[in-house]
Amino acid sequence: MKTIRYYAPLRGIVKKESEATELGSVKDVLRYVEKAYGKEASVCAKSALIVINDVSIGLSQGAKTPLRDGDVIGFLPVCGGG
Amino acid sequence: MRTPVYAIIDLNTRTSERYEIEESMYRKYIGGKMLGARLLYDLTPAGIDPLGPDAVVIINTSPANGTGAPCSSRFNMTFKNVLTGGIASSNCGGQFGVLMKRAGYDGIILRGQSDMPCVISIVDKQITITDAGELWGKDTEETQQAFPKIYGKLVIGPAGEHLVRYAAAVSGERVAGRCGAGAVLGAKKIKAIVAYGTQRPQIHNKKKFAKYVSKWVKFLRNHPMTGEALPNYGSAGLVSKANATNALPTHNFKYGHFKDANAVSGETLADTRLLRNSSCISCPIRCERRVSVDGKDVKGPEYETCGFFGPNIDCISMESLLRLNYQCDLLGLDTISLASTLAFAMELKENGVADFDVSFGNSENLTEIVERIAVREGKYSDLANGSKWLSEKYGGKEYAMHSKGLELASYEPRSSVGMGLGYATSNRGGCHLNGGYLALLESVGVLSMNALSTSAKPAFTAFFQNALEAISASGFCLFSAQSFVPAILFKLGPHHRVTRAVGKIATHLGFGVRALLWMLPILRFNTVYLFPHAETLRLITGLPFYTGSFVRLGERGYNMERLYNFREGLTGKDDSLPDRLTKTPQDANNPKTVVRLDQMLPVYYKIRAWDETGAPRKRTLRKLGIKA
Numbered sequence A: 001m002k003t004i005r006y007y008a009p010l011r012g013i014v015k016k017e018s019e020a021t022e023l024g025s026v027k028d029v030l031r032y033v034e035k036a037y038g039k040e041a042s043v044c045a046k047s048a049l050i051v052i053n054d055v056s057i058g059l060s061q062g063a064k065t066p067l068r069d070g071d072v073i074g075f076l077p078v079c080g081g082g
Numbered sequence B: 001m002r003t004p005v006y007a008i009i010d011l012n013t014r015t016s017e018r019y020e021i022e023e024s025m026y027r028k029y030i031g032g033k034m035l036g037a038r039l040l041y042d043l044t045p046a047g048i049d050p051l052g053p054d055a056v057v058i059i060n061t062s063p064a065n066g067t068g069a070p071c072s073s074r075f076n077m078t079f080k081n082v083l084t085g086g087i088a089s090s091n092c093g094g095q096f097g098v099l100m101k102r103a104g105y106d107g108i109i110l111r112g113q114s115d116m117p118c119v120i121s122i123v124d125k126q127i128t129i130t131d132a133g134e135l136w137g138k139d140t141e142e143t144q145q146a147f148p149k150i151y152g153k154l155v156i157g158p159a160g161e162h163l164v165r166y167a168a169a170v171s172g173e174r175v176a177g178r179c180g181a182g183a184v185l186g187a188k189k190i191k192a193i194v195a196y197g198t199q200r201p202q203i204h205n206k207k208k209f210a211k212y213v214s215k216w217v218k219f220l221r222n223h224p225m226t227g228e229a230l231p232n233y234g235s236a237g238l239v240s241k242a243n244a245t246n247a248l249p250t251h252n253f254k255y256g257h258f259k260d261a262n263a264v265s266g267e268t269l270a271d272t273r274l275l276r277n278s279s280c281i282s283c284p285i286r287c288e289r290r291v292s293v294d295g296k297d298v299k300g301p302e303y304e305t306c307g308f309f310g311p312n313i314d315c316i317s318m319e320s321l322l323r324l325n326y327q328c329d330l331l332g333l334d335t336i337s338l339a340s341t342l343a344f345a346m347e348l349k350e351n352g353v354a355d356f357d358v359s360f361g362n363s364e365n366l367t368e369i370v371e372r373i374a375v376r377e378g379k380y381s382d383l384a385n386g387s388k389w390l391s392e393k394y395g396g397k398e399y400a401m402h403s404k405g406l407e408l409a410s411y412e413p414r415s416s417v418g419m420g421l422g423y424a425t426s427n428r429g430g431c432h433l434n435g436g437y438l439a440l441l442e443s444v445g446v447l448s449m450n451a452l453s454t455s456a457k458p459a460f461t462a463f464f465q466n467a468l469e470a471i472s473a474s475g476f477c478l479f480s481a482q483s484f485v486p487a488i489l490f491k492l493g494p495h496h497r498v499t500r501a502v503g504k505i506a507t508h509l510g511f512g513v514r515a516l517l518w519m520l521p522i523l524r525f526n527t528v529y530l531f532p533h534a535e536t537l538r539l540i541t542g543l544p545f546y547t548g549s550f551v552r553l554g555e556r557g558y559n560m561e562r563l564y565n566f567r568e569g570l571t572g573k574d575d576s577l578p579d580r581l582t583k584t585p586q587d588a589n590n591p592k593t594v595v596r597l598d599q600m601l602p603v604y605y606k607i608r609a610w611d612e613t614g615a616p617r618k619r620t621l622r623k624l625g626i627k628a
């Protein structure tokens, strides 16, 4: 089992903090978000910083990154400034 | 033209005199840290002790302060850096600057040393110095409560009184944190400076200024960075971003990723502890967090504090982090230098070198230890001297995480090598902002240049160091500059092919940015999308500032500060980082994960037109109109 974790603003649209899934890749999860929660959620998910176990998918295979059992995929709001 | 009016305050004689800045100096150095550097260079001989009687402390404002322009409340303190021996500028968003200006002074120059603890009061041009009496020994909150609410205050806490080398000065709940700003006031026995007045700042073209300000405010509110991300999460929102790209210092910078970082992230802070957001005066961004500590509504932590009292010491307690943050504000301590020094002490203990009763993964006794550091009690007095000093006494230089003596900010540069170059060349020491803040383009922002490539980094570093210098000297908060990344890229997101392509192209744009630096004199345009600060400064002062001349202004400031450093004995040899960052790869399987200063520094010096030792060439200074 894998977990999808939502952060604001996506959380406000899907109305949940997390959910379990058996999907196999980031791409599949993005497709699922669009199908289950609509266009707005999809746009929001795609513009987020997507992390698997807190590491950016940009450091692995991007949207093609596979999900393994126990993985947590998160959609973080992009931000900067320290 | 009205030029800035300063007061020279002599603590020895408790007298003051008016000091008008010459027009030519004003035109060249404008205010804040740049004018501060020029004045410090001119008013002090080389080699003085930053905490001695000959030291000079300049507290000054900038043209934009108090005008109502966005994010324009930041004032500056310039002095000889207690930690590095070079230049120090420390910036603060508290109300003091605006009220000092309203009281009739654009800046004050503090000389001499009082023999008794004192309070300086500046009310409607009148300057009086009185004994501090029982205020000495009080924390920053109690001290400020002793004065009328409407006054602007700048005070020190016990740490400044005990000359902790990284003591901070505090205004409201905002802090001039870095370089020992509290220590230099403590050395002069100044407990508090308070100001009040009603004078309005001058604005050259009021009508156009008002119009432009509302356009800029609208732009900031609509930009995803300044209108959503910063208001929602503050700078603390960076914890998870830095963690996601291996740029979050962990275990005293040994690693760049912490598996439990989420416990102290901006998202967790927002979900579990945030009361509301707030802001400095006249700021539409409102990045400040308000949190509750022991039932009290206080200012929450910035990113650096979350990172350094969290992953960098292997701790995951949000509760303890909030408490430490508030405690540091009360005692008047810089959280970056303090927490980094603690991490170094933890590693000394781990290696069996010295034991200060602090260890990784344990934050339980830290409030007690911090209290002792602030009053230099017993062996903890060593910790009050910072990590460079400690490493010289006990060893461990390769993992004392500072540059020139100032502890690095919370970005792991082996995953942001341009940030590494910025740390090494930053005039005030290991500072991300004075260093050009390339981490924003390499690892923690929406855009991702190749974080491990040295290509283009020297050019980008020089460009942004200059730009941030000018923005700061004009009186603006540097967060207001974060809207230069086009909003569309935030909408597309960091993984979109367009965003990735822009990042890739930027990695090869070194020559383009170099060309831009050569072309500064002809870049006679202003746009709200790049540096709205230039147009705002033009409308306030009536001086011909455009994008190009604005960045050139910053270049002058950067070279002026560099000149001061060279005079005080800091040279190119000090443009360095600890061996951990330059010799030990962050990822043992990837030799590229080190900061290749040897590759970047020669190119950087060339771009800056400095000689191979890193000294500004005579013709460079002449071109910039700087008199040595």
Ligand code: SF4
Binding pocket: B071, B072, B073, B093, B278, B279, B280, B283, B284, B285, B286, B287, B288, B477, B478, B479, B480
């Ligand atoms: S962005 Fe934050 S730090 Fe900057 S002026 Fe606004 S509230 Fe202050």
